[in-house]
Amino acid sequence: xxxxxxxxxxxxxxxxxxxxxxxxxxxxxxxxxxxxxxxxxxxxxxxxxxxxxxxxxxxxxxxxxxxxxxxxxxxxxxxxxxxxxxxxxxxxxxxxxxxxxxxxxxxxxxxxxxxxxxxxxxxxxxxxxxxxxxxxxxxxxxxxxxxxxxxxxxxxxxxxxxxxxxxxxxxxxxxxxxxxxxxxxxxxxxxxxxxxxxxxxxxxxxxxxxxxxxxxxxxxxxxxxxxxxxxxxxxxxxxxxxxxxxxxxxxxxx
Amino acid sequence: xxxxxxxxxxxxxxxxxxxxxxxxxxxxxxxxxxxxxxxxxxxxxxxxxxxxxxxxxxxxxxxxxxxxxxxxxx
Numbered sequence: 001x002x003x004x005x006x007x008x009x010x011x012x013x014x015x016x017x018x019x020x021x022x023x024x025x026x027x028x029x030x031x032x033x034x035x036x037x038x039x040x041x042x043x044x045x046x047x048x049x050x051x052x053x054x055x056x057x058x059x060x061x062x063x064x065x066x067x068x069x070x071x072x073x074x075x076x077x078x079x080x081x082x083x084x085x086x087x088x089x090x091x092x093x094x095x096x097x098x099x100x101x102x103x104x105x106x107x108x109x110x111x112x113x114x115x116x117x118x119x120x121x122x123x124x125x126x127x128x129x130x131x132x133x134x135x136x137x138x139x140x141x142x143x144x145x146x147x148x149x150x151x152x153x154x155x156x157x158x159x160x161x162x163x164x165x166x167x168x169x170x171x172x173x174x175x176x177x178x179x180x181x182x183x184x185x186x187x188x189x190x191x192x193x194x195x196x197x198x199x200x201x202x203x204x205x206x207x208x209x210x211x212x213x214x215x216x217x218x219x220x221x222x223x224x225x226x227x228x229x230x231x232x233x234x235x236x237x238x239x240x241x242x243x244x245x246x247x248x249x250x251x252x253x254x
Numbered sequence: 255x256x257x258x259x260x261x262x263x264x265x266x267x268x269x270x271x272x273x274x275x276x277x278x279x280x281x282x283x284x285x286x287x288x289x290x291x292x293x294x295x296x297x298x299x300x301x302x303x304x305x306x307x308x309x310x311x312x313x314x315x316x317x318x319x320x321x322x323x324x325x326x327x328x
Binding site: 025026029030088089090091092093215216219220222223224225228229230231232233234243246247 | 312313314315316318319321323324325326327328
């Protein structure tokens with residue numbers, strides 16, 4: 001099981017959740033015949049993250065159900081009791097995603113997270129475990145536990161700097177960075193005096209996958225829907241770029 | 255392009271009329287009118303097409319919500 005995190009350092013609002021969730025769904029669909037649970041997803045955002053809300057489909061759906069925070073607080077002994085299965089039936093076959101989330105804001109230790117990962121790996125055997133974490137701070141429990149890091153930045157100097165710092169802190173192999181919410185008309189960084197993709201290549205060591213700013217992605221988010229399941233690549237350049245990145249992930253990790 | 259040719263022919267027909275060559279000027283005048291109208295019609299069609307492109311509306315969040323789930327195109 002390969003453990004992956006989408007990371008923007010201390011910066012929020014860069015699109016980590018959108019990219020992590022859509023990548024997880026695309027890989028679950030692509031690998032649906034390779035494993036029973038090809039992809040597991042952990043939303044570490046306290047008080048129910050957006051990814052969990054989208055997967056549950058209803059904010060009230062969390063009532064009375066155990067979540068990872070119950071395991072962390074000692075109310076549930078087996079972390080697998082806090083995992084759920086989201087299943088989709090489409091014209092091209094059914095596929096499913098395994099997920100858990102934090103319903104409360106309780107401090108998660110590195111040891112607890114490591115135990116959760118080990119349990120998932122030994123008993124459910126997914127091909128990958130995707131982690132969606134809130135903006136990180138020093139001493140994050142994720143540090144040292146992931147195999148791969150996907151740096152996600154926006155055309156913003158502070159996002160780039162904090163991401164660069166935390167990629168090293170978290171550890172793991174760096175995958176192709178993502179330049180999200182890119183506006184092609186403003187392709188030059190006025191601070192660096194060069195195109196944004198070159199700035200990112202210089203800072204993070206590889207040319208990024210560019211995901212253009214797309215109103216349709218914002219609309220799908222307002223609807224609490226998973227973009228790649230509701231929008232076609234032909235109508236949404238953002239979805240087209242996310243699909244391209246998922247193909248890259250599949251080729252690299254599969 | 256056709257509009258300019260039409261205007262030039264129109265001017266030529268006017269000149270012929272001034273010179274007293276009314277019979278020769280008549281077909282040239284009619285041809286000039288036809289060219290000018292053709293150009294005008296094609297411009298109107300282009301404008302209509304542009305308007306059609308502009309009015310292609312993006313789906314709203316509510317419309318996206320009501321769409322059925324489809325297999326990802328990957």
